[in-house]
Amino acid sequence: DAKTTQPPSMDCAEGRAANLPCNHSTISGNEYVYWYRQIHSQGPQYIIHGLKNNETNEMASLIITEDRKSSTLILPHATLRDTAVYYCIVRVGNNAGNMLTFGGGTRLMVKP
Amino acid sequence: KAGVTQTPRYLIKTRGQQVTLSCSPISGHRSVSWYQQTPGQGLQFLFEYFSETQRNKGNFPGRFSGRQFSNSRSEMNVSTLELGDSALYLCASSSEGHHEKLFFGSGTQLSVL
Numbered sequence: 001d002a003k004t005t006q007p008p009s010m011d012c013a014e015g016r017a018a019n020l021p022c023n024h025s026t027i028s029g030n031e032y033v034y035w036y037r038q039i040h041s042q043g044p045q046y047i048i049h050g051l052k053n054n055e056t057n058e059m060a061s062l063i064i065t066e067d068r069k070s071s072t073l074i075l076p077h078a079t080l081r082d083t084a085v086y087y088c089i090v091r092v093g094n095n096a097g098n099m100l101t102f103g104g105g106t107r108l109m110v111k112p
Numbered sequence: 113k114a115g116v117t118q119t120p121r122y123l124i125k126t127r128g129q130q131v132t133l134s135c136s137p138i139s140g141h142r143s144v145s146w147y148q149q150t151p152g153q154g155l156q157f158l159f160e161y162f163s164e165t166q167r168n169k170g171n172f173p174g175r176f177s178g179r180q181f182s183n184s185r186s187e188m189n190v191s192t193l194e195l196g197d198s199a200l201y202l203c204a205s206s207s208e209g210h211h212e213k214l215f216f217g218s219g220t221q222l223s224v225l
Contacts, residue, residue, distance in 0.1 A: 036214075042219075043116070043204070043216025043217050043219055045216070046213035046214060046215070049213070087155075098145045098206055099157045099160060099168040100147075100155075100157060100214065101157070102147075102155035103154070105154075
């Protein structure tokens with residue numbers, strides 16, 4: 001799976017949009033971009049994933065650049081409960097099983 | 113639907129002992145994978161079971177082993193515990209394992225003294 005690079009930490013004001021970047025310049029054509037987050041003392045939680053089109057669900061939006069070398073996770077109206085470590089993961093989208101490679105992630109602090 | 117359940121939540125062992133951790137996946141899920149999380153190494157993949165067969169294995173010594181039962185419940189075992197095995201052990205399940213989203217449990221916090 002391709003390697004990802006994320007900033008180690010970010011701050012965001014409550015109620016504002018949180019934009020978390022991820023660089024995956026070595027991504028292959030069949031690799032998907034996944035985002036998970038981990039709130040303190042809990043297991044990681046799936047947020048969203050995509051291949052090349054932008055995706056949106058009830059939690060967030062995922063914007064993938066046209067060359068697919070980077071992506072941005074957007075939390076439209078961040079709340080204090082969104083304070084967590086956010087992981088960007090690139091993995092092959094075939095029947096290869098569930099081996100996820102987690103990097104260091106971005107520690108997002110939402111402040112009042 | 114109940115989530116992924118891991119037991120026990122906390123465990124304290126001494127060096128040289130062995131330990132067995134349990135994971136009950138979400139009903140209907142056939143894939144169970146295990147991860148180790150430490151402050152120094154972060155989240156690392158241990159192994160994955162699908163329909164009672166180990167499908168993937170991470171880069172851990174043979175002291176780490178696992179199995180999956182016919183009801184998809186899984187156990188992992190660590191023998192001859194070392195201080196460095198102190199970690200949060202997380203279990204995740206998914207329905208098929210084909211770029212499916214994983215559902216994680218809250219983990220078992222193992223402390224080796």
